[in-house]
Amino acid sequence: MKILVQKFGGTSVKDEESRTAAKKHVEHAVSEGYKVIVVVSAIGRKGDPYATDSLLDMVEGYHSFLDPREKDMLLSVGETISTAVFTHLLKKSGLSAVGLTGQDAGVLTSDDYGNAKVKEINTDLINHYFKTNDVVVVAGFQGVSENGHITTIGRGGSDTTAAFLGAAFQAARIDIFTDVSGLMTADPRLVESAHFLDTVSYYEVSNMAHEGAKVIDPRAVEIALQAGIPLRIRSTYQPVDVLGTLVTHVESQIEHYRLVTGIAHVKDLIQFTLHADNQQQEKVFSALASAGISLDFINLFTDSAVFTVKAHHEAAAKEIFTAHQCDFDERLDCSKVAIVGAGITGVPGVMAKIVSALNLEGIPFYQTSDSYTTIWVLIDGKNLKKAVNTLHTVFLH
Structure with missing residues (x-):
């Protein structure tokens, strides 16, 4: 069974147009014979009704009276809604798909609410659903503690969810879909001359992510590196054959004399x-x-x-x-x-x-x-x- 993991961020599922663009990438992967694990973030960004920051604002943000467990209970809702909405679209389009919460998908974590650590992925349920479905949609950013409580795994957690699932299922590749075409040499909103990078090493993209390049969470890169699984940073809005930036451990694929990436x-x-x-x-x-x-x-x-x-x-x-x-x-x-x-x-x-x-x-x-x-x-x-x-x-x- 060939498995591909595709993660779609908040801007990739923010509205019907974006979700339709994302759906095309899922359909293409299925047409190539893959079973697809789709990981979704909460819909949109701050100001959109179900975005993580919007939910946080409902309880006065960092000044909330909720304890960390209660806050996780609230913040996990955004990804759960996104999972149901995207699964509905896939089914409506004729794909055999099922939606799962992090708990349903077997994402077991510590009880460090707000920044839980993924301890184990129980693959049984997803494997069970793959017997009758081509696509399993999983709510990113969330899991369940040993005590049975909903947990969230920190900002960028949907990327981390995708990477852990990719490692657990030894996926052929993990595709991180965003609203940009891949990794750039700088933020194009600040630097008009920034240009696209075809290939970067795990270490380079991890360091850039640690230092503010927001296209991928550095924890996800480290997990993929340890598992030896290639990553691609891609645009939801580009054609299905445009593969974005390849993140690889094969140093021979990096330009040896590139001083600065x-x-x-x-x-x-x-x-x-x-x-x-x-x-x-x-x-x-x-x-x-x-x-x-x-x-x-x-x-x-x-x-x-x-x-x-x-x-x-x-x-x-x-x-x-x-x-x-x-x-x-x-x-x-x-x-x-x-x-x-x-x-x-x-x-x-x-x-x-x-x-x-x-x-x-x-x-x-x-x-x-x-x-x-x-x-x-x-x-x-x-x-x-x-x-x-x-x-x-x-x-x-």
Whole structure:
């Protein structure tokens, strides 16, 4: 039995036109002899009635009085509705299809509500339905805990669901459908000269996704890598024979001399400088972790620590600093720009080019960091567009 996993994001199922475009890809896969596991996200984006953010707004968002279990109960509804609506369309079009919740599909998770970890995929039920159906539609983003409670597996969770199902069924391929044609060298909304990438490595796309390229969740890439299953990032709205960007572990398929693959970015950050000794730092970091506040761009010194947090965590972070009697400074409206490429490894002069390019444009930067394949720079949010375009011109023209 040949199995293909197709994941359709919120914009791919937002209305009748989009769902019809998605349906064509399912029909094509069935015509080629595949059994298809379709994973769907909630319909649309914030402002649309059943989008995840819209549901969250109904209970005052991050200030909700619901406990995490109750919040998951609410947020899982969006994908469940999407599953039923899309299954209806497939059946109406003559396809043999069945819709399943995450629980029905055997997605077993921990009970870490809001960010549950997938522990196991029970393949029995989907295999049972494949005996009489060509398509199984699964609600992404959700599963069930050992205690029988509905859980959600974090933002980007539908991608993760698709990857886990692909791994569990050893699928021929996992196709992630979005509203873009594939992975670009930068966000085309900021960089008009951004161009399409035919092939990228798992590591490159994972790093770009970690650094703000929102076409795929990095957890999904890591799962596919471990399972050795190829991924494609595709557009719902393009013809069925346009296959988008291939994500592969076969390094020979990557251009060996491509220094930089792409420029990614993350907006809405706050840089804090915490004036505290190492013992105070330890206590504050533990408190931040307990509050679910993730830190990035961390530099530690004997009498201070510098790091960034997401802007929506500002108030909670400052409360923790005050409770631990720590003085702090903050820099508002920061953005992180990342230069990503497997070719960076071991090549001297890349940071020098970045510094020279930003200085030439009069763009100050406040922190830098690097790994084997990524270099990060923290800048003012107002300079984001200029910085991304400048670095794209330097490295990718």
